Amino acid sequence: MAILLFFIFTSILSISYSSPLPVNASGNISVRRQRTPEQCGTGNQVDDCWRCDPGWADNRQRLADCVIGFGRNAIGGKGGRTYVVTDPGDEDPANPAPGTLRYGLVQDEPLWIIFACNMTIRPQREFVVSSHKTVDGRGASVVVGEGGACFTVRNQSNVIIHGITIRGCRPAPKSAKTGHLSDGDGVSIFGARDVWVDHCTLEDCADGLVDVIAASTGVTVSNCLLTNHNKAMLLGHNDAYEDDRAMRVTVAFNRFGPGLVQRMPRCRFGVFHVVNNDYVNWGKYAIGGSASPTILSRGNRFCAGKEKEVTKRDGDPPKSEWQKWNWISDGDLMFNGAFFTASGRPGAEVKAPSFAKSASFVAPMTASAGALSCSKGSLC
Numbered sequence: 001m002a003i004l005l006f007f008i009f010t011s012i013l014s015i016s017y018s019s020p021l022p023v024n025a026s027g028n029i030s031v032r033r034q035r036t037p038e039q040c041g042t043g044n045q046v047d048d049c050w051r052c053d054p055g056w057a058d059n060r061q062r063l064a065d066c067v068i069g070f071g072r073n074a075i076g077g078k079g080g081r082t083y084v085v086t087d088p089g090d091e092d093p094a095n096p097a098p099g100t101l102r103y104g105l106v107q108d109e110p111l112w113i114i115f116a117c118n119m120t121i122r123p124q125r126e127f128v129v130s131s132h133k134t135v136d137g138r139g140a141s142v143v144v145g146e147g148g149a150c151f152t153v154r155n156q157s158n159v160i161i162h163g164i165t166i167r168g169c170r171p172a173p174k175s176a177k178t179g180h181l182s183d184g185d186g187v188s189i190f191g192a193r194d195v196w197v198d199h200c201t202l203e204d205c206a207d208g209l210v211d212v213i214a215a216s217t218g219v220t221v222s223n224c225l226l227t228n229h230n231k232a233m234l235l236g237h238n239d240a241y242e243d244d245r246a247m248r249v250t251v252a253f254n255r256f257g258p259g260l261v262q263r264m265p266r267c268r269f270g271v272f273h274v275v276n277n278d279y280v281n282w283g284k285y286a287i288g289g290s291a292s293p294t295i296l297s298r299g300n301r302f303c304a305g306k307e308k309e310v311t312k313r314d315g316d317p318p319k320s321e322w323q324k325w326n327w328i329s330d331g332d333l334m335f336n337g338a339f340f341t342a343s344g345r346p347g348a349e350v351k352a353p354s355f356a357k358s359a360s361f362v363a364p365m366t367a368s369a370g371a372l373s374c375s376k377g378s379l380c
């Protein structure tokens, strides 16, 4: 009987999808019955891993098993205790009160940090995230920024930031802990490894929305919604910082725009996989860089506005030089005159990530980019 139901169900599925979406046929039938194309089974490997479970709130740490790409080893606070943020305040950053987000972020032990209710947090100094932390905004609407500083991960590892709206981040005075003057990034990843930023909504910050610099590696930025900002995503410190050759960053399933100008992302030295993202438009360029980065753009959807060229070699290097940079466009969908200027050796050994899907699936795979609205007991 169960098998019969299963076949009836899968045939309904294949009729109701207009395109042959990759659906895993060995899932839990009673859970699969609740699927709709918008909610799960879209082929977005990160979401399909956890969003089809209405019991997500009782199994939050499952999320740590769902990261793909170069950040795939980021386990965040997996295995740690749950810490509940009950206090949106940040009265004394040098001496944070229990119940505040800052208090959880600076603890030495692994923590899975969640929020008791909706809240807006305006940090007086950067939130300095220590190793083995997950900031999990599911089940609450959490806004960080609003004229305060935002997140930084400096020389730490294993951090997950999920489901947070990060906007209006502004420069803040030096933090006692890092001695570092924050320049107003949404998320600044500095000398760090194994970091995953997923399902965040990012807009209008003073510097970058997500900047990954100073030889940070093992980073994935996925399922984020980035809007209303000039310099969206900087991957690489400066043209003299050769340690950035070690950088490996995956940018997947994000929606870029509307209202972005440039750096989606801007890359230096390392290896960057830009996969299955949706580009609504761009003011100056979408993907750019300098200092010979390797960029694989695969299965993205680019819809040009006035500016048609996706790519930009920053600093106007001579063609004889940038021709050697491996910038590859593979299976990207181009609309409204968008074009990608490729370069590099044909057959350069740039292995495509296994999770990449055809660009024709980008719309359903990015339909819920940004912080999700999740209620306990039902699908996110």
Ligand SMILES: *[C@@H]1O[C@H](CO)[C@@H](O)[C@H](O)[C@H]1NC(C)=O
Pocket: 024, 025, 026, 027
């Ligand atoms: C389907 O999901 C099951 C359970 O999550 C997994 O073991 C299996 O490898 C998946 N199969 C495919 C084809 O993805």
Ligand SMILES: *[C@@H]1O[C@H](CO)[C@@H](O)[C@H](O)[C@H]1NC(C)=O
Pocket: 028, 029, 030, 031, 055
């Ligand atoms: C399928 O999922 C339901 C609801 O989460 C659960 O009660 C049931 O035990 C699961 N069945 C199997 C075989 O995993």
Ligand SMILES: *[C@@H]1O[C@H](CO)[C@@H](O)[C@H](O)[C@H]1NC(C)=O
Pocket: 118, 140, 141, 373
């Ligand atoms: C929390 O925020 C969500 C999304 O904005 C909203 O739908 C919900 O009503 C809020 N909950 C409370 C208790 O205010």
Ligand SMILES: *[C@@H]1O[C@H](CO)[C@@H](O)[C@H](O)[C@H]1NC(C)=O
Pocket: 154, 155, 177, 178, 191
């Ligand atoms: C991070 O590491 C770099 C290089 O090892 C070092 O110069 C810097 O002081 C460190 N910063 C912090 C905040 O630990």
